[in-house]
Amino acid sequence: xxxxxxxxxxxxxxxxxxxxxxxxxxxxxxxxxxxxxxxxxxxxxxxxxxxxxxxxxxxxxxxxxxxxxxxxxxxxxxxxxxxxxxxxxxxxxxxxxxxxxxxx
Numbered sequence: 055x056x057x058x059x060x061x062x063x064x065x066x067x068x069x070x071x072x073x074x075x076x077x078x079x080x081x082x083x084x085x086x087x088x089x090x091x092x093x094x095x096x097x098x099x100x101x102x103x104x105x106x107x108x109x110x111x112x113x114x115x116x117x118x119x120x121x122x123x124x125x126x127x128x129x130x131x132x133x134x135x136x137x138x139x140x141x142x143x144x145x146x147x148x149x150x151x152x153x154x155x156x157x158x
Contacts, residue, residue, distance in 0.1 A: 057118065057120075058115075058120040061111055061115050061118070061120060062115070062120070065108065065111045065112060065137050066137075066140075067140075068140035068141055068144035069141075069144070070107045070108050070111065070141040071104050071140070071141040071142060071143065071145030071147075071148065072144055072145070073107065074100065074107055074141070074145050075145060075148050075149065075152070078096075078100050081099075081103075100145055100149070101142050101145075104138070104141045104142045104145045105138040105142060108134065108138040108140075108141040108142075109137075109138065111137070112133060112134055
């Protein structure tokens, strides 16, 4: 498997969202304010980090010349938005599945 295939798989599958889950858990251990923050703050941080991972993979593909660079800002948005959306959706789905159930 080549680097080009790995980057393409990461970008296309939403697996970046799955990779972000343990990173966010680790981050909550390092930043106590994040672990104690309200749900919407933690969700925003999760969305931001997951989206940045998707953007980083796309930038790596363009930098390594595996993908052509978009010609305009609109083309960048059209390329990055679906990647970030897939990663964020996967991340939030895994969060729901792995969330600890609180006792009633």
